Amino acid sequence: MKTYKKIYSVVRxxxxxxxxxxxxIAQMLDLNPRVIGWALNRLVSVKNNRHPVPWQRVVNSxxxxxxxxxxxxxxxLQKHLLENEGIKFNDxxxxxxxxxxx
DNA sequence: ATGTTGACGCATG
DNA sequence: CCATGCGCCAACA
Numbered sequence: 001m002k003t004y005k006k007i008y009s010v011v012r013x014x015x016x017x018x019x020x021x022x023x024x025i026a027q028m029l030d031l032n033p034r035v036i037g038w039a040l041n042r043l044v045s046v047k048n049n050r051h052p053v054p055w056q057r058v059v060n061s062x063x064x065x066x067x068x069x070x071x072x073x074x075x076x077l078q079k080h081l082l083e084n085e086g087i088k089f090n091d092x093x094x095x096x097x098x099x100x101x102x
Numbered sequence: 103a104t105g106t107t108g109a110c111g112c113a114t115g
Numbered sequence: 116c117c118a119t120g121c122g123c124c125a126a127c128a
Contacts, residue, residue, distance in 0.1 A: 023111060
């Protein structure tokens with residue numbers, strides 16, 4: 001089975017209102033955190049598969065948004081999606097991992 | 103086969 | 116807080 005499919009299946013398990021870090025997912029699958037980023041980035045270019053992947057629920061270890069580094073992704077799109085799911089950001093654009101971590 | 107590319111993470115200065 | 120540096124590895128050309 002392709003690695004990215006495994007990654008997507010794990011990401012799909014993150015419940016609404018919760019988040020996971022790249023490192024956390026990497027640990028579960030015994031992969032390098034970089035690969036998680038690669039797999040999620042792949043979603044923008046590759047035609048979406050039959051089931052959606054809640055990619056917005058994956059943040060970095062500091063509890064901030066990492067998609068700002070990536071072109072093709074509207075600024076703060078991820079932040080808005082998470083806010084719509086009830087997740088709060090502080091003034092520094094950071095979320096409370098203690099509270100929201102999956 | 104070989105080189106390159108990252109939505110990372112952690113350590114260090 | 117900011118800046119490097121490096122490990123790490125699936126995919127892709």
